[in-house]
Amino acid sequence: MSELEWDFDSWVRTYDEDVEREDWIHADYEEVLKLVAERVGGTVVDIGCGTGNILCFLKCERYIGVEPSRGMRAKFKEKHGFEPLDGHFLSIPLLDGTADAVISTYTFHHVPDEEKEDAIKEMLRVLNPGGRIVIADVMFESEKEELRIGKEDGTLDEVLDEYFATVEGLKELCERLSLQCNFKRINRYVWIVEMLKPAQSLKRS
Template identity: 35%
Template sequence: MGREFLDIFEDWADKYDTSVTGHDEEYKEVFARYEDILQKVADLSVGNVLEFGVGTGNLTTKLLGNRLEVFGVEPSKPMRDLAVEKLGDSVSISDGDFLNFDLPSTSVHTIVSTYAFHHLTDAEKDEAVRNYGNFLPVGGKIVFADTMFEDKKAYTDTIQQSKEKGYHNLAEDLQREYYTTIGVLRSILEKYDFDVEFTRFNHFVWVMNATKK
């Protein structure tokens, strides 16, 4: 359920903001147009927002800037601490993950996440979407930005290209975590009565905008 990768984020927490702003050459393309990606997710969000993987609070800042009520979920304590330092008491952030979390007492209209859904296997992604569909209202949304691929060939080609560039940590990440394809995600979402569209922002990252029918 993604918590097997917590040690990575506990080691990376204090360097995360440096990486996402393009100062880590190996991950520069992964985070290309980072601010645009976050703003797109925020602009697609409506109503009360449940955010999975708050991280250091960068997306949360955009959501709050759009005057949205945000309820954060973050499994990494070092990340939560950094987010609280950045955001203060403007948002509540609880311990939890995509599959195990406490719903806020108010209705949730949008579920958002960036750079995190790949921590779940495809079967876990299916379980998560089914669960979200059970409590989102008609018109409710799932808006995720994440690394995903058009097909399996695009995935294997990207691993090979990363190795050829000497980006061995990136290649290892791509093989260790559970990156999936547009087709798999579309199939899962449509199975649970969501309309979905995908918008590409860089070689790695797409924004998935799903609306419950």
């Protein structure tokens, strides 16, 4: 992200209440967090961790939150007693091979399409060989499907205002990076994708 303007500082006061309202983006919110949490263990890095809601469901040896919003980091510390790292998808302040899993829930759509591959590469950098990336977010099977659903549901303006990934695009990305991947559709809008890093480290280009 050439310039991150998530502006979550102004949202932090109502964030936890807003996600519980289960609008079209956050439908099945807690179920999605549970499904992500059950897929990972060991050392888990959470990109765009917000106020740390997934900690209610995670069972891991070590958790490291990464969050660009100062307000969100402060709220996270208020809730959980420790503060996440200041970073984002394209700049994770951790050494190579730190994590067994990198997760992201409801945040990948803030990454512009042309920078999604770089974001995945940065997540792979901090993963141990054989580790996994688990992303849960609004996604669409294709750009055509994105337009169809947006028009049918009256959400087209909101859909086009974000950088929602497509399953087609992520499959192509995984093929380029030699990653195994699988997708699970949770509801009309939300998908979970798992990307597995080869047991042998990838060569950096």
